[in-house]
Amino acid sequence: MNKPSSTLRAWDPPWIQPLSKGAINTFGYRRNQGICSEIDGVAIDDLMNSYGSPLFITSEKRLRDNVRGMIQSFTNHYPTVVHGWSYKTNITAAICRILHQEGSWAEVVSKSEYEKARLLGVPGNRILFNGPYKPRAILERAVSEGAHVHLDHLDELDLMESVAREQGRVVSVALRLNFNTGITEPWSRFGFNLENGQAIEAATRIRLSPHLTLNGLHSHIGTFILDPTAYGEQVRLMTEFLHEVERDSGTRIAYLDIGGGFPSHNALQGTPIPPEQAVPELEEYTKRIGMALKKGLSNRSGPLPLLIFESGRAVVDDAQSLAATVVGTKRLVDGRRGIILDAGINLLLTALWYHHPVQLVQPKDGVPEETAIFGPLCMNIDYMRQMVTLPPLAVGDRLVFSPVGAYNNTQWLQFIELRPPIILVNARGRHEIIRQGETLASLCEQERMPPHLDSSPGHWQPLPQPWHDDMG
Numbered sequence: 001m002n003k004p005s006s007t008l009r010a011w012d013p014p015w016i017q018p019l020s021k022g023a024i025n026t027f028g029y030r031r032n033q034g035i036c037s038e039i040d041g042v043a044i045d046d047l048m049n050s051y052g053s054p055l056f057i058t059s060e061k062r063l064r065d066n067v068r069g070m071i072q073s074f075t076n077h078y079p080t081v082v083h084g085w086s087y088k089t090n091i092t093a094a095i096c097r098i099l100h101q102e103g104s105w106a107e108v109v110s111k112s113e114y115e116k117a118r119l120l121g122v123p124g125n126r127i128l129f130n131g132p133y134k135p136r137a138i139l140e141r142a143v144s145e146g147a148h149v150h151l152d153h154l155d156e157l158d159l160m161e162s163v164a165r166e167q168g169r170v171v172s173v174a175l176r177l178n179f180n181t182g183i184t185e186p187w188s189r190f191g192f193n194l195e196n197g198q199a200i201e202a203a204t205r206i207r208l209s210p211h212l213t214l215n216g217l218h219s220h221i222g223t224f225i226l227d228p229t230a231y232g233e234q235v236r237l238m239t240e241f242l243h244e245v246e247r248d249s250g251t252r253i254a255y256l257d258i259g260g261g262f263p264s265h266n267a268l269q270g271t272p273i274p275p276e277q278a279v280p281e282l283e284e285y286t287k288r289i290g291m292a293l294k295k296g297l298s299n300r301s302g303p304l305p306l307l308i309f310e311s312g313r314a315v316v317d318d319a320q321s322l323a324a325t326v327v328g329t330k331r332l333v334d335g336r337r338g339i340i341l342d343a344g345i346n347l348l349l350t351a352l353w354y355h356h357p358v359q360l361v362q363p364k365d366g367v368p369e370e371t372a373i374f375g376p377l378c379m380n381i382d383y384m385r386q387m388v389t390l391p392p393l394a395v396g397d398r399l400v401f402s403p404v405g406a407y408n409n410t411q412w413l414q415f416i417e418l419r420p421p422i423i424l425v426n427a428r429g430r431h432e433i434i435r436q437g438e439t440l441a442s443l444c445e446q447e448r449m450p451p452h453l454d455s456s457p458g459h460w461q462p463l464p465q466p467w468h469d470d471m472g
């Protein structure tokens, strides 16, 4: 049989493409994928040509606009408001610094996050310390620096009391609460439960301690919460508890921290309508929260408690995009077209829960069809999108996923592929690297070769026939 000439084009057999619901609109047209060729006036092609592919691109303007918009919206409905920036959502130093410049405090949940906030110049009394594990040494530091420690469980309360005793002072603490709003899935593994009496028991323990005083209440009811009424109920329950502890102990609660959970304009899997329709306006949330605070605190005298919100996702998600390049195409056995990108799920872990909107960097001709987007990993789960309508793409074409700013730069993995750089585009159209891409050297930096393994790279048998050493 003759070998096919390399100049012949590959034959793509005919296929029948089933139309699935949503693939065409009422007029029989397929939905066109949008084009996103620039970010804040800077061409994505130019950025990819300069910094390579894949590439995380952060918009400084968008980030600042988002946090300003949120603070303003809360302030429309309540007079004293602080934003605590949730470090675990995106801990890139430049991103944290921008938010601190906007007045956000740091919300941290571990020793290293606490230390990073301090490294970035955040004073202790502008740090909210959450999380179920705060080792003694970091707790001692947090106490001596005046951080706001939110207690998660009774063992931590004991530990805190012992640290305060040792430091010979009375330390202000806050309690993390959990409860059932009846609207959101309760996150009952964090903090003290209201319904079963744990929370009041913890407040009593603090009241009876000569070393502790209760000055804050915290709760975080979940993430990507699409129903603003959940926050109204959260505030109702928290203010009820505030009255109870103030009545019992005679102390004043200085702040109520309602956590985060506000949605971005991402497409949560399982949500049948697009984000433009599924995600309520921010004002709907802040109005409900303001109304519930007004009602819950109406018969309380003295200054109002400070309101803290710890939004992560809603602040950063749509300020970041991931640009990637097609490295291969194929026809799948079910008829779908498949494309392989140079960016995979190790960079975009949230693709497990979100259908990240994806756009072309440049317009493409051709009949759009249902396409599966794979990453480059040799792992079956490496899907960026299971099915999205795209025109036929070729090697070298570029795509942009956005929003992707929340939880990807913190949950990403060095797995099979190296992690790429993150860049920042500023309002004047300048751009620079805010996190270097990984290299083989950075990857190997932490490894050590024990001396007995150091000398020989391998002890290989000669290759069997028909292999020869010179075959490589």
Ligand SMILES: Cc1ncc(COP(=O)(O)O)c(C=O)c1O
Binding pocket: 086, 089, 107, 130, 131, 220, 222, 223, 224, 259, 260, 261, 262, 310, 311, 312, 313, 314, 406
């Ligand atoms: C205590 C706490 N605060 C704030 C956040 C930020 O949540 P989100 O990104 O949904 O606003 C989280 C995230 O899980 C959290 O655990």
